[in-house]
Amino acid sequence: MEKSKKRIRIVVRIEVTTLINRDGKINPRKMDRLAMVLSNLNNSGKQIIVVSSGAIVLGSEKLKLPSIPPSKTDMQALAAVGQAELIRSYQRSFDEYGQIVAQVLVTSDIADYPQRVENTRNTFDMLLSMNIIPIVNENDPVSTTDIELDDNYPLALKIANITGADIIVIKSQENGNYGIVPGNEKPVIPVENEISLQERIDALFSRTAPSAVVPAPVVFPATMKEIYSL
Amino acid sequence: MKFRENLRTKKRVVIKIGTSSLSFTGGRINFHRIEKLAQVLSLLRKNGLQVLLVTSGAIGVGAARIGMTERPRELARKQALAAIGQAELIKIYQKFFEEHNQLVAQVLLTKDVVTIPELNRNARRTLSRLLEMELIPIINENDTIATNEIEFGDNDTLSAIVACLVEADLLIILSDIDGLYSADPRTDPSAEIIHSVNEITPELEKLASGAGSSFSTGGMVTKISAAKICQQAGVDCVIANGSDPAVIFEILEGKKVGTHFIAGQTSSIPNLLF
Numbered sequence: 001m002e003k004s005k006k007r008i009r010i011v012v013r014i015e016v017t018t019l020i021n022r023d024g025k026i027n028p029r030k031m032d033r034l035a036m037v038l039s040n041l042n043n044s045g046k047q048i049i050v051v052s053s054g055a056i057v058l059g060s061e062k063l064k065l066p067s068i069p070p071s072k073t074d075m076q077a078l079a080a081v082g083q084a085e086l087i088r089s090y091q092r093s094f095d096e097y098g099q100i101v102a103q104v105l106v107t108s109d110i111a112d113y114p115q116r117v118e119n120t121r122n123t124f125d126m127l128l129s130m131n132i133i134p135i136v137n138e139n140d141p142v143s144t145t146d147i148e149l150d151d152n153y154p155l156a157l158k159i160a161n162i163t164g165a166d167i168i169v170i171k172s173q174e175n176g177n178y179g180i181v182p183g184n185e186k187p188v189i190p191v192e193n194e195i196s197l198q199e200r201i202d203a204l205f206s207r208t209a210p211s212a213v214v215p216a217p218v219v220f221p222a223t224m225k226e227i228y229s230l
Numbered sequence: 231m232k233f234r235e236n237l238r239t240k241k242r243v244v245i246k247i248g249t250s251s252l253s254f255t256g257g258r259i260n261f262h263r264i265e266k267l268a269q270v271l272s273l274l275r276k277n278g279l280q281v282l283l284v285t286s287g288a289i290g291v292g293a294a295r296i297g298m299t300e301r302p303r304e305l306a307r308k309q310a311l312a313a314i315g316q317a318e319l320i321k322i323y324q325k326f327f328e329e330h331n332q333l334v335a336q337v338l339l340t341k342d343v344v345t346i347p348e349l350n351r352n353a354r355r356t357l358s359r360l361l362e363m364e365l366i367p368i369i370n371e372n373d374t375i376a377t378n379e380i381e382f383g384d385n386d387t388l389s390a391i392v393a394c395l396v397e398a399d400l401l402i403i404l405s406d407i408d409g410l411y412s413a414d415p416r417t418d419p420s421a422e423i424i425h426s427v428n429e430i431t432p433e434l435e436k437l438a439s440g441a442g443s444s445f446s447t448g449g450m451v452t453k454i455s456a457a458k459i460c461q462q463a464g465v466d467c468v469i470a471n472g473s474d475p476a477v478i479f480e481i482l483e484g485k486k487v488g489t490h491f492i493a494g495q496t497s498s499i500p501n502l503l504f
Contacts, residue, residue: 036261043258043294096325097261098295098318131297195262 008205009047009128011165012038013156016054018171024061026054026085031093037194038133039097044198047128049163050101050135051156052090056149058082068149075147079140090135100132105139106155110162117162124163157220167204168220169197180204183218234426234484237466240400242361243482245271246284246389246456248405248449251472256299257290259319265326267475271366272330274478280361282396283334284369284389285323291315312373323368335365338372344391357396386449390456394463399493401460402481403453404472409489410438410450427491430458457491467491 019034021027042048056075059082060068068075087103094101104127110120127134136159140147148154153170160168160183168181172190178197180189182204189204191197247267253259267283275281289308292315293301302308320336327334337360343353360367371388386403393401413421427434438450453469460467468481470488480487 036265040261043256043260044254045256097322098259098291198262 007045007047007128008167008201009049009163009165010041010167010169010201011049011051011156011160011163012169013153013171014050014052014054015151015153015171016057018176019052020054020057024057026058026089028093031089032096033194035090035093035097035099037197039094039099041198041201042099042131042133044202046201048133049124049128049159049165050090050133051152051159052086052135052137053152055079055082055086055137055140056147058085072147076141076143079138079147083137083141086137087135094133100130102127102132102134104134104136106136106159107139107143108145111158120162121164124159160218160220164218166218167201169201181220183220185219185221188221232484233486234490237400237468237482237484237490240279240466240482242280242282242396242398243274243400243402244282244284244389244393244396244398245478246385246401246403247286247472247475248385248403249286249290250406251404252285252287253290257287257294259287259291259294259322261322261326263473263475264322265329268323268326268330268332270475270478272327272332274482275332275364275366276330279482282357282361282367282369282392282398283323284385284392285319286370286385288312288315288319288370288373291318309374309376316370316374319370320368327366333365335360335367337367337369338374339369339388339392340372340376343395350395354395357392361396384452386452386456387459390459390463390465390467393460393465393467398465401456401465401467402478403456403467403469404475404477405449405453405469406471406473407450407469408471409469409487410434410454412437424489425486427457427489430454430461430491461491461494464493464495466493 014034019026019030038048038050056068056078059078059080062081062085063078065078068078083103083105087101090101104123106120110116124134136155138152138155156168159165167183170179170181170188171177172179178191178194180191180197180200182189189200191200249257252263271281271283289301289311292311292313293299295314295318296311298311302311316336316338320334323334337353337357339353343349357367369388369392371384389401389403392398409423409425410427411421412424415421435451435454438454457467457469468488468490470477470481477487
């Protein structure tokens with residue numbers, strides 16, 4: 001039995017190569033597969049939050065640029081173009097499975113003050129309670145900090161902490177397989193395929209938790225290096 | 231004769247899949263299940279088998295679509311949900327069958343197809359034509375306009391009627407039970423699956439209704455009644471667990487899975503042949 005009626009909350013971190021080909025275009029097959037897997041997880045009762053990257057790459061392709069220009073302002077412009085492309089693609093793909101998605105663009109200060117954290121958490125709680133999958137990205141076009149092409153793992157961690165997620169799901173760069181990041185210093189659980197992903201997640205949370213024990217806040221490994229070293 | 235030998239030579243099969251096998255609790259579709267089902271049925275069809283699918287799940291899908299968490303009680307609301315959900319359901323089926331280049335067709339029926347000769351003949355002709363065109367008809371009750379009760383388990387009877395309509399030689403009913411048990415498996419450790427049933431006796435019917443046992447939930451009763459219709463019509467019927475649609479392959483190979491209700495030798499379906 002899961003802890004009292006609380007639904008398992010999962011942050012899914014999508015890196016650029018998960019969805020986007022070398023030519024800078026979204027791979028429709030991969031996007032469709034992702035939409036199916038996540039819609040199904042949602043249908044099975046889990047709460048899903050997607051943290052996605054790829055806006056700048058998509059923007060660059062859309063404008064037919066040979067490479068990503070180094071200046072921050074250029075990158076911000078590309079991010080603005082590409083984000084529209086990205087969210088449209090997500091909407092179209094998830095729509096095939098009857099799943100509504102929402103776009104959430106965050107700035108780096110959402111975790112700066114307790115009030116902001118609470119506000120952010122409330123927004124996510126509301127979306128998730130309406131059975132909507134939020135697709136999160138950095139609000140690069142208006143960011144005052146440097147634009148990091150870091151594939152959003154730090155953002156995924158931040159969102160996971162703010163929203164009180166139970167696990168993070170990632171896709172390995174090497175073999176493209178899924179991995180479950182359980183947090184609390186536990187090692188990443190590699191997952192062979194999509195069907196196993198569902199089963200593994202269910203198995204993780206199927207143990208009865210004594211009602212007297214308050215679950216400790218989940219802490220995730222700090223860097224991708226730590227993840228991939230496991 | 232080898233055990234279930236005759237199941238290996240079937241030409242026209244009706245497969246009925248229940249809500250519990252298609253959806254998660256809460257009514258939302260299990261896409262992996264549909265994907266597997268589409269894969270299995272497409273392969274069978276490609277190998278020359280004529281396949282018809284009787285599906286459930288529309289009301290649950292409709293409820294989920296509009297964010298309803300409780301099962302509606304009013305008839306009009308149920309009918310509205312069925313309208314919403316059926317559209318969604320057929321769209322999903324199309325998508326997964328398309329992966330295998332298999333075209334599907336939606337056929338919504340009401341009980342009139344049994345009682346009114348012209349509707350009966352028309353339905354038989356349409357379904358035959360669809361099969362000839364190598365399509366897989368996906369059939370459901372037209373809950374949206376049906377004034378009969380929209381009952382849980384009703385599609386078991388519908389699937390038996392469809393099997394008779396198209397003169398199928400096998401009906402497979404997939405749900406969340408492994409088959410017909412000799413006793414309630416939840417309370418009696420000695421309960422076993424009955425592998426073959428030659429005749430549905432009153433004792434067997436009583437067994438299936440299992441006074442007060444939640445394992446039947448009314449579901450087993452309608453399955454037995456569907457199996458009875460099949461036996462009388464000379465159609466074999468197998469009840470099995472649908473959590474892995476690949477079980478269909480095993481059934482068609484004559485493997486010992488689920489409960490086989492052996493077709494009667496003589497066909498006696500006077501009210502279905504017009």
